[in-house]
Amino acid sequence: MPEPFTNRRDFLNLALGAWAAAAAGGVAGVLGASALPVHEPPQTVKVQKSDLKDGIALAELGGSPVAVLVTPAGPVAFSLSCTHARCTVRWDPAARGFACPCHGGKFDAEGRVLAGPPPAPLRRLDLKDAGDAWEITG
Amino acid sequence: MKRLLLLAALASTASAENRCVDCHEPQQKLLADSAHLVFGCADCHNGREEAEDMDAAHSPAADFVGRPAPSDLARMCASCHEKETKAFELSPHAAATRRGDPGGATCISCHTLAATPTAHAIADCGDEGAPSGRFQVAATCARCHSDAEAMKRSGLRIDQFAQYRASAHGYNVLEEKEGDAATCADCHSPHEAPSARDPRSETHPRNQAHLCGACHGDVKLMTEHGKDPGVVAKWQASAHARNLDLGAPSCAGCHGAHYSHVPEPAAIRESCGRCHEGPARELAAGPHGPAVHTDPATLASAPVHCAHCHDAHGGAKPLPPYGATACAACHAADSHEIAEGNAMSDLSAALHTDLVALHQKLEEARRRGHDLPSCRETLSALDARTHDFASLVHGVSPAKCAAEREAVGKESKALMGRLSEFTPGERRLWWVPVMWVFVFLGVGLLFLKARKLKSPQGR
Amino acid sequence: MGDHGLSLLGALADALDRRLGWRERRARAIADLSRPVPPHVGWAYTLGSTALALLVLQIATGIALALHYQPTPEAAHASVAHIQDRVRLGWLVRSAHAWGAHFLVALLLAHAARVFLTGGHKKPRELTWVLGAKLLFITLALAFTGQLLPWSELSYWGAVVGLEQVRITPAVGPAAGDLLAGGPGVGPATLTRFYVLHILLLPALAAALLAAHLALVRRLGIAPLASTAEEDAQGHDALCAGGDPYVPHHILKEAAVAIVAAAALVTAAALWPPELGARAGRTTPPGIRPEWYFLAVYQYLKYWPSTIFGVPGEKFAVCLLIAATTAFAALPFLDRSPERRPARRKLALAVAGCFLFAWTALTLLGSLSENELSLFGHHWRFDTYGRPK
Missing domain, CATH: 2.102.10.10 (Rieske [2Fe-2S] iron-sulphur domain)
Structure with missing residues (x-):
């Protein structure tokens, strides 16, 4: 069972995890945006x-x-x-x-x-x- | 050296007894009076000079030739006059003879004294009275070049001499005996006499500025005759000089070749209008069409023409604003014409600015890999309309110009909008510093984590 | 809900553990990764893993580009132009992929230099070096094949010239050239072959070699700054005494460097996106020159006479080049002294220094050749050999 986040070390781990998730999310967001189809103007x-x-x-x-x-x-x-x-x-x-x-x-x-x-x-x-x-x- | 030796040898033979004189005394006299006095008869006619008997002297066994064939003449002269005959062999004259044209000019067509038209009175152009002399040469050339029968064989025109006689050059040479004015051989190198279509020819449009410039660019000579020596240099710097390949005129294009003259003011509009059709049309249709300009100095009147605003030889557009640079020559400084001229100048400048920007944008799109045929088409249409706008200005109708500028401006704007889709301008980069703040935050967290690990509790 | 969810997750983990034994494997892996690195290991030892991180980024951007790219001569250029201008953030993804190649090559070269300087290639880690050298060559091959894909003027003619260099290799050259190009010139077959090499064969090969490279690094550990004899005598673990554990201490440094490198890459990509240029045509545009990492070779080939004893001089040049690259890959078997400390390897470092100097000089000459330079108010133009005109 994970211990409750009582001390500073656990907070640091949480912050690092959040940071990594945000960074991965940013990269995934850019790549995902590029993967979306392009809307062509009316032809x-x-x-x-x-x-x-x-x-x-x-x-x-x-x-x-x-x-x-x-x-x-x-x-x-x-x-x-x-x-x-x-x-x-x-x-x-x-x-x-x-x-x-x-x-x-x-x-x-x-x-x-x-x-x-x-x-x-x-x-x-x-x-x-x-x-x-x-x-x-x- | 070779020539001197030859002359010495000839001099020795000439002193031997010559029995030809017994019958041919007139010819011998002509020869003795000419520069060719050192030659004996046999030098050109072969046969035997010393023979008393006419048949022996004229013996075919001694290769006697009565009248050397035209095709042989150049070869005979070449033994001394090598350079001249070489040039002559390249000439259309020699080519005519080779073709079998009996009228093709040979050496003696020009190099005998006019008064004694036989081959024996040889003389060069330095001889005052010679047919090739400065004041006779035009008539000499005209002997054949004004003869319709002779020229028909070569398909050449016959009006050059008539034109030349009517020109300033011709009048000065033929009537005034003025040595400075140009005559045939000054422009058509006399021995080679190439056609003006030959790019090597001095009279080819490419080389005319150099040819005419020899006199008309000579400051001393032109000052003496009260003419502007700068015209050739002005032309050389002009758009006409740059666009010869497109048929732009060099000297003869406006001034004529044989009838070289200063174009009549009344004819200038028509002359320029042959190529600059749009401006000429608009000028004729506008208020300047019927307008007459009187030169305050000479009181000569002429329709308003091209050279009133454009330099005759430089040809360049008046500098903007036109009102101040061009219109002010006739119109009062505070007149509405000046203001309108300046306004049209601004419209034209705005059109060109638009066009330059569009070309840059299209080029940028092309560099980015977008080939845009429809945009290119639209732009070349705008190019053409901007070009036509320059014609429109000649009609001096500010309202028409403003309407056209607005129409073209609208299309330019639309095209600019389309092109901008393919050439994103400044990228929005605000997020780059934000990213770095985020990165330092992450590195800071890692640093804290590392310090924590090193601390005693961390271990 | 939370408790229930956690217990459900726990039950799933237990079930999987009974079948896969992952808890024990994880414990063993953590124990293995937590072994200490030698005490001298510091910031310079982060280059390899930074390259690994950028490789992952390169794969991610590569996949994103492959979603829009069309590998035919007719469509390739237009599809890249489409990525540049119509795809959301497509310009950034493409720019990052292009810049990634530069960063990756630079990092691998720096990594190799660090390993050589600290003697990491020596016994018993020869195989690690050989695999690493192969990975560098594959990276260069990836860069070369990827460059053709936009089918722009520069990329097309770069491939034409590059393939000719392959063809002049004695014996295998013509066959290798035909196999790569799929025909006598660079055409549709070449594009599909380069595409397959770039997104399939070379990455698969790189993945296999990389796995072996990393397995060897973990198995043999980082080389201590001691001679191979000392390592044999005392054992690797004894020489690592007093060093930080790899996880979590050293990996934090690696993470920090990798993050900064990735951010630098994205910044470069955002500020200086590469131009696509015109679509390849029949005529060769002026100014065709390879990327900076091939400039030295490009310049080196120019100095050879066109024939030597009736044989094309380039054949000798290419043979020498192959010998040099082979020597680079086989370095551990040539540089056999037991010493690892740089101070005791003066000869090896001097020889390497000469090579580095020659490489740098050729790269500089290559970039100046047929180019212009304005410096201190002077304007120089250089001929094909890099001499001022």
């Missing part, structure tokens, strides 16, 4: 209007799949990562909806969940008309 990608096929144009934004879908209400940009487990959803022109190949998630042309485990609608991205192309930011 922009241009999607040519001539790339449209079956009413949808696919592209990549910051390493993730995105798409511009032309709906009766106008063009809409979606992130194609399923909100359930991040698999890439597929556009089904016949059903006019998105289907996820992993766990059977289904979304309509507005990105709303129709079926399956996805907890949220597909993420919408900012879209800007730039003449013969669209600029997607997100």
Whole structure:
């Protein structure tokens, strides 16, 4: 059983231990901070209007799949990562909806969940008309 | 030495009996009156001088040559005039002869006396009346160089003599018989006569300052003629001299080559504007476009032109503030024009300061390993706009300049912001001393611990 | 709660002790570490463990860098630039790792000098020295391989020149060069090979050798300042009488020096972070010179004629260099006198002094060569041999 910290020697040991813990914590803090992922600023990608096929144009934004879908209400940009487990959803022109190949998630042309485990609608991205192309930011 | 020996030998042969004179007395007389009096006929024509019979004298067996071929002439002259013929062999004249051009100049095209145009009256340029003499040489060159038929074979123009005659040089030489003014052979080394396109040529743009400077940089000579001897040195220090490779003008670029003249004030704007297109355009569109300046000394009037603000030969920008250095030449010191000039000068300086800072920042980012093509593109666009701003100043519209400066300044600021992301400035280092306090605290604790261990209770 | 927690912890400790016997092992280890060091042992004997502490720091920063680094010629430079500017405190971690190499080499050289001066390499500790020399060489190899990884102009051309020196080694040189470079020049294969060497093979080798080195130090103890004959006759323990126990007395000194050294390293890293420089290209930039610890060798190679009896002079130079490094590693078998006290080893110290002088002079010449120096209002420029122009 450890003795209670009654004399000076025990206090010194405690202080040294605390100091060592603080030093190790400082080093670990710096290294841990550097290990965290870096938040990239929003990026922009241009999607040519001539790339449209079956009413949808696919592209990549910051390493993730995105798409511009032309709906009766106008063009809409979606992130194609399923909100359930991040698999890439597929556009089904016949059903006019998105289907996820992993766990059977289904979304309509507005990105709303129709079926399956996805907890949220597909993420919408900012879209800007730039003449013969669209600029997607997100 | 070689030449003297040769002359001595020739002198001895010349005294032998020469029967050529029996028929060719005029030629013999011309020869005897020339510098070549020591030569015998056979020295150039071979054959047999002493033969009484004409056929024997002209015998092909004795290698008789009636009229030496042009291609042989230089070789014959070379036995004494080695240096000159060597230079001549390098010339376009010799090249024309080698090509088979019957009009290619040879030694005797220039070195016979003009009044007696046969080969026997040999004379050099020191001879007052010789075709190569100072006051005749232009006409001699023009004999071929103004002949359209002859020049067609070499593809050369034929207006040089006409231009030269109209120039100050030509007038002084041809009309005033003024020995100081330049004539053909002063610029085109007479035997080699290289083309101005040849970089070795004295007349090549690279060498013009040296060539013209021989007289126009001569203080004594130019002072005598009431001209500024400093112009060549000014040009040599100018941006034009540094940028010859980019097509910047040397002497002939502005003053002309054969028609060398001081550009007419009315023509200066057009002349500079051929390269400095932006400034010329803005100047014409601005208030100075129709403005006329009257020289108070000569009362000569001319449109306001480039050399009113820029030194004609140095070409440099007026020193800032422009109002004080350039505008004050015509405008009153307390006028609003001076103030506006100074204001534009400040705008221009601010733009350049921004640009320098941006270039430094981009370079710093590059050194840190960031290749930033989009930033580089934006910066070169700003470079171009800053460059165009210099044109804008010539339109002397302070409002336009201020608007452009604001627009460029906004973009500079945006770019600076982007670049700053890649070039963190001063690191925040406040924690370094804090760390050392912490370190000394730890070392102090270790010291206390060690002392405790050494003390009797510690053991 | 506290009591309950403590008793739970105690029960766990008891359970583990029954299975591993760690209490006895700990007691034995503490007893072993508490053996006294010779009485003369002082501050100079803290360099080795300080190097060990910085090695641990180097491994930690190395792992942090490896999380972001990408070992391909296309991505390497950009990934290091990313570490420099985008990763939180990435610049500090990279700077500390780069400075760590300098500190580590300097500490190991000082450690070797201290051991040599006090005769620590002599019988029966020859093997400890040999292992230590190998650790120094591995550290230099780690520095050399690590330098290429940013794929910047200086690092790339440093590797090109360094590999050529490997290739001119007679017999094994070309094969060793090909094996290291993975091709005729420095290319993608070289980068991955250097990367594997830098983060896997060399650290693993160093760890094994270091374990053996430390085990030998503990087994044989610190050399007393007495001749090997006296040590044989009286025994190590008798010569350590009156000395402090290693734990806790001497280890406190080592801890203090290590803390200050680490703080100095972090300070240097914060104040003078190394520049990344431009990405490596086809053209060699001017001013390629090795790090300070290779400057002497770099300069030494310049003085050899291009051929000697028809054989490239550099071959002789490299042979001599290999002989010298071998002699350094095999020092205990060359310096065989039984004496350890510096005052009685005048010849050995004089020879070592000559080597130190030559090394320092070559290092100075190497740093001056093709360089400029302004001193006392004069401005000198030096040619490739370090002579003023």
